[in-house]
């Protein structure tokens with residue numbers, strides 16, 4: 001399915017209370033939310049989610065951060081969802097993200113960059129399965 005992607009609103013954005021603003025920005029930009037869940041990742045959950053980055057210099061900090069407070073996980077639907085959502089999200093570093101993107105508006109630094117966005121259809125599916133059962137997802 002190439003019209004769905006996965007996102008997480010990261011802990012600092014939830015702590016700052018801007019998660020509703022981010023969800024509104026997502027919907028206002030044409031994405032339909034087909035699954036939504038707020039929960040607190042354990043350290044093991046975060047290690048599993050970011051396993052592809054294991055060994056990279058930022059991995060430990062990222063795992064620590066992502067398990068520091070509740071996140072909001074969502075599956076989003078739109079035409080060409082993965083690419084369209086990455087465009088709305090902006091560059092990894094909020095300082096380099098284009099004006100009007102979610103990270104430019106709400107991100108702090110490369111770790112606390114407001115949201116996660118899947119980088120392929122295959123990874124989106126792998127990632128959302130770590131947060132949702134099939135019955136949680138709207139048809």
Ligand code: CMP
Nearest residue numbers: 053058062092110111112113115116117
């Ligand atoms: P995310 O979309 O969640 O996917 C992987 C995360 O790794 C990324 O957002 C960043 O938060 C983090 N990341 C990637 N590159 C770096 C980096 N060079 N330094 C710190 N964190 C990084």
